[in-house]
Amino acid sequence: MFLSLLNPREKLAFLALAKKVIISDKIIAQSEMVLYKSMRREMDIMDELLGEDIKDYEIENLPTSISQLCAEFTTKKAKISALMELIGLGFVDGKFVAQEREIIYEIALYFGIRREETDSYIDWATRLYGNE
16 A cells, blocks of 8 residues: 555665565464565566566565664655564464564664554554554
8 A cells, every 4th residue: 555655775775674574483374475475566666677586585675674674765655665564474364473563663763763663553553453
């Protein structure tokens, strides 16, 4: 929904962050992978840049630290868009567990988004997805 607002470098960084959210609880749910693939398709500009499909090695060649990945985001709008999408990814498997919450808080910290603001986005997602 918000991924079209990201520039090409932010999109790559977003996908790397999304992988970190997915694996944070050590359980890779089918619904998480379906959403991840959908997000890749939503960012169709990447197909133009990298060929028919986004190559995982392109994502893996990005910095690995969350702080470095977050530094790729250039605007407040891009940061909030990415954070909202990552929160949605955390909820897609029917539960938003402590490990996912902590990585979301860490990403928000590097984005310069206050914990209270992050909590409001998580509360919104809880109401939307009706779980936790």
